[in-house]
Amino acid sequence: MALNMTLVSTHLDELRSALSADRVLTDATSLQHYGRDWTRHFEIRPSAIVFPVKADEVVRLVKWARKNKVGLVPSGGRTGLSGGACALNGEVVVSFERMNRILEFNELDRTVRVQPGVVTEALQNFAKANDAYYPVDFAARGSSHIGGNIATNAGGVKVLRYGLTRDWIAGLTVVTGTGELLDLNKGLIKNATGFDLRHLFIGSEGALGFVVEALVRLTSPPKPLTVMVLGLSDLESVMKVFNRFRTHLPLTAFEFFSDIALRTVVDHTHLAKPLGTDCPNYLLVEVENTDASTEAAILESFEHCLEAGWVLDGAIAQSEAQARDFWRLREDISEASAPFTPYKNDVSVTVAKVPEFLEKTDAILKKGYPDFKVVWFGHIGDGNMHINILKPESMDRADFLKRCKGVNADLFRIIAELGGSISAEHGVGLVKKEDLSSTRSVAEIQIMRELKSVFDPDGIMNPGKMLT
Ligand SMILES: Cc1cc2nc3c(=O)[nH]c(=O)nc-3n(C[C@H](O)[C@H](O)[C@H](O)COP(=O)(O)OP(=O)(O)OC[C@H]3O[C@@H](n4cnc5c(N)ncnc54)[C@H](O)[C@@H]3O)c2cc1C
Numbered sequence: 001m002a003l004n005m006t007l008v009s010t011h012l013d014e015l016r017s018a019l020s021a022d023r024v025l026t027d028a029t030s031l032q033h034y035g036r037d038w039t040r041h042f043e044i045r046p047s048a049i050v051f052p053v054k055a056d057e058v059v060r061l062v063k064w065a066r067k068n069k070v071g072l073v074p075s076g077g078r079t080g081l082s083g084g085a086c087a088l089n090g091e092v093v094v095s096f097e098r099m100n101r102i103l104e105f106n107e108l109d110r111t112v113r114v115q116p117g118v119v120t121e122a123l124q125n126f127a128k129a130n131d132a133y134y135p136v137d138f139a140a141r142g143s144s145h146i147g148g149n150i151a152t153n154a155g156g157v158k159v160l161r162y163g164l165t166r167d168w169i170a171g172l173t174v175v176t177g178t179g180e181l182l183d184l185n186k187g188l189i190k191n192a193t194g195f196d197l198r199h200l201f202i203g204s205e206g207a208l209g210f211v212v213e214a215l216v217r218l219t220s221p222p223k224p225l226t227v228m229v230l231g232l233s234d235l236e237s238v239m240k241v242f243n244r245f246r247t248h249l250p251l252t253a254f255e256f257f258s259d260i261a262l263r264t265v266v267d268h269t270h271l272a273k274p275l276g277t278d279c280p281n282y283l284l285v286e287v288e289n290t291d292a293s294t295e296a297a298i299l300e301s302f303e304h305c306l307e308a309g310w311v312l313d314g315a316i317a318q319s320e321a322q323a324r325d326f327w328r329l330r331e332d333i334s335e336a337s338a339p340f341t342p343y344k345n346d347v348s349v350t351v352a353k354v355p356e357f358l359e360k361t362d363a364i365l366k367k368g369y370p371d372f373k374v375v376w377f378g379h380i381g382d383g384n385m386h387i388n389i390l391k392p393e394s395m396d397r398a399d400f401l402k403r404c405k406g407v408n409a410d411l412f413r414i415i416a417e418l419g420g421s422i423s424a425e426h427g428v429g430l431v432k433k434e435d436l437s438s439t440r441s442v443a444e445i446q447i448m449r450e451l452k453s454v455f456d457p458d459g460i461m462n463p464g465k466m467l468t
Contacts, residue, residue: 001459003071005090007047011068015050015092018060023051023098034095035073035087037080038140040341041401042430046073046087051098055173055181055212061094062179062210062460071463074206076148077119079140081344082429084152084205084465091463094210096147102126103213110218111170111187116147116211120154123216132218135162139331147211153203155425157331160381161252161288162219164425165202171215172198176208177456187215200451205427206462208455222252224289226298227323230305230314231279235358237310238281239351242381244310245285248301249294253286254381255330261337261375264390265329268336274326277313283380284330333377333388340390341397342375343404344431347415348384348424357418361387364410369403384424387411412438428466436466 004011015024025034026048035046047070052058065072071091078085087093100117110132114123121141127134136149138156148154150172154165162168170187184198185191201208232238242254259280266273274282287298298316305311317323349357365374371392378385389407391400412422412435421439423432436445449467453459459468 003463004069014064018064019050019057025049034075034093037078037085039081039083042083042086042088044086045090046093047090049093049095051095053098058175058210058212059179059181062175065460066458072460073462074210076145077143079144082427082431084427084429086430096145105130109187111215112218113215114146115213116145118146120144120146120149127218133221134218136165136168139334146214150202150211150214151206152427157253157255159379160254168217169202169214170217172201172211173213174201175210175212177461205429205466207452207466209461222288225252226287226289227317227326228285228314229274229326230283231275231277231312232281233312235281235362238380239355240310241305244304245301248297250288250290252288255284256380257282257330257333257377260373261333261377262329264375265332265336269332271325271328274315274329275313279312284326337375337388342388342390345387346424346426347420347422349418349420351383353418354383360414369407430465433466
């Protein structure tokens with residue numbers, strides 16, 4: 001069904017009476033501000049931005065959109081890296097910025113009921129204040145929303161130990177693309193009554209409906225954490241070090257970054273380099289200090305890796321401030337690369353296939369694209385690599401994007417051969433929709449389309465993304 005790409009004044013009048021006039025914005029600055037996410041490759045063109053404050057209003061919005069054939073784009077903290085929250089064709093952007101309350105903490109269930117616009121870091125801080133821990137964590141924590149995290153099934157730096165957003169969602173309230181309000185799973189740990197629709201909505205990128213409330217599980221805070229940076233000579237050693245550390249220590253994070261990534265951050269932030277020796281590759285390793293013997297085990301593992309020649313140098317953070325600085329060397333990579341118009345890839349393979357993936361990818365990049373500066377980093381302990389190609393200053397933007405598509409073709413062939421995924425955690429959105437078939441079979445895509453048409457028969461939910 002063709003959707004309306006412009007709103008007429010009666011549409012806007014109806015919207016204003018469904019919400020309130022001050023919660024419907026159409027000025028150019030707001031359209032540009034709220035109509036995009038972190039991606040910068042798209043021309044933004046929404047018709048209006050609306051700010052519901054309760055679930056009933058979202059139901060009314062959906063009914064209005066169905067009647068008037070208008071596309072709706074759910075919008076959280078707009079830190080997404082796939083163009084999922086971008087509005088390009090006159091859609092109405094539904095921002096959850098004003099549904100940002102933490103509603104209830106149940107100490108016995110250890111769950112917290114939140115509105116979708118709660119900022120990830122606010123939820124982490126709330127958990128901490130209640131002697132608990134919300135473990136999904138990543139650099140965009142200060143801006144991203146829990147609703148956006150659910151819609152993208154956000155991963156981050158602690159997946160190795162704690163899993164993905166999916167693992168922490170005990171219940172979800174959603175409004176489907178038909179305007180149905182569904183209360184899914186209600187916080188139950190056990191519920192053997194058929195399909196778990198909650199999990200269908202987690203990672204659905206706003207294609208099926210809106211998340212309007214979530215019941216989030218918390219856990220116990222970790223014991224004190226030891227953070228270290230290790231310098232490695234070659235990519236081959238990365239998973240050897242991982243195996244040694246994982247089998248001997250309670251790891252909470254195992255992150256990789258290349259020398260180019262480190263230099264990009266150091267130039268941007270003026271943080272000190274972590275080691276005396278310049279190395280081609282680095283690891284940030286975080287270990288939970290469960291008892292007195294952990295300290296000795298860390299040193300033993302470090303010495304083992306040194307003697308084996310896998311590690312060239314290393315440093316253990318001596319204070320909380322130094323641990324924070326070590327983390328910034330890894331977490332500030334996206335921000336430090338942003339001025340260089342990076343072309344981003346976020347791919348995954350099983351942990352066992354990481355060495356083969358690294359070797360093959362390194363070879364194609366060196367052979368086919370020697371003039372490109374490539375920033376490698378990622379959550380290597382769970383098989384997820386980010387490969388950001390920086391635009392050479394002298395290269396025209398259109399030429400650059402064309403060359404990057406060539407890199408993608410080679411990269412995705414390797415991913416397909418290894419049975420990996422072209423999007424580990426950032427989602428499909430606009431950026432990866434043309435390449436979905438590299439990871440999902442024709443039959444799978446067809447079933448996903450059929451599911452979408454059940455929840456969103458008029459195609460009003462986040463049109464033009466993922467499957468359309
Ligand atoms: C510096 C940086 C580091 C990052 N690191 C990581 C990382 O380590 N791991 C990771 O997984 N991601 C990472 N990201 C990506 C991003 O932060 C996550 O995808 C995050 O979950 C997006 O949340 P958001 O609220 O900003 O969502 P948005 O960008 O606003 O939206 C993301 C998607 O969710 C949909 N959506 C938003 N709210 C709702 C809702 N209430 N109902 C239905 N659909 C909705 C949108 O339509 C869109 O498709 C990073 C981003 C940046 C900028």
